[in-house]
Amino acid sequence: MRLVLLPLTLFSGFASGLTVEAQDKTGPVSPAASRFAPMANSFFARGIEFQGKMGDDKICMHLQPKTEDRDSVEGSYVVAGGKRNQGKKILLAGEVSGNKLSMEESEDGVDVSGQWDGELKGNVIRGIWQSDDGKVSKEFVLELLPAPKKQTKSKISK
Template identity: 40%
Template sequence: MMKKVLNVSLIATLVLAANGFAADVKPVAVIAVPAAAPVAVSAAPVIFQKPVALRGTVGDVQIQVNLRPKAEVDEGHEGEYFIFGNSHKILLAGDIEKDGVLFMEESVNGTDISGQWDGKLEGDVLVGTWMSADGSITKPFTLKIIPQAQKQTSSKAGKGVVSKQ
């Protein structure tokens, strides 16, 4: 950037000198302007670079997961999930890599880790394994991304559904 400014000043000076105006030309002060700070870009697939909802199962329990990038995009993702028929939300936080690999921890009480999610995005489906914090229980999960239009029209769909636990 600074070279361009210097080159433009030099060319202008030469043009003025060639036209006989060199006596009136004063040196030009060049001010360096710092480049804008780099913007953090999410390493997650495009679908996870904005809030997204997914529905599916953990074991045989029906759930809905809502994920979003954290305020500082390079710090990963956060969100929550709920079991249909239960209004309690379980918090999630972790990372989704560019290749769609997911690692998240959950917290039932907002403080302690109660489980872990390891999975991978395959098309528009996130598949993997949920594991309890102590590692004694594992369950497969399959979550399909909910298209925007369906999220808005189906928000009441889960009411009255009783889940198996």
């Protein structure tokens, strides 16, 4: 399955100057996202981080709900060691249907460079990544990273 409106939908959040780092990765769904009914799969209803492998490559991925489309996600990933795309972020956008995740990626922010199709089981997504030309396929396994703990100020008694 290919998302036909990729250029329009993939980078809508990025075109407005928002970056993945600027998003709250641990908090509740933003007020803008609440304009729509909640995501059918609450696992993807907030910013989340994954670590895992795609073939032999180690990757770190961030996903968050898209504010424009119900049951849609956007984000990015980086290949550890800069093996692919010189360590720059590779952008992602896709849809969640039940426990199935389908995303397209773009290395340059314009053209589709690959397709991700996976299934969530517990805190792990497993599936197949395929290059856009279909010549390369790799299995991937992504494990959810725990949300960072918020630091609290301790009171020192005198």
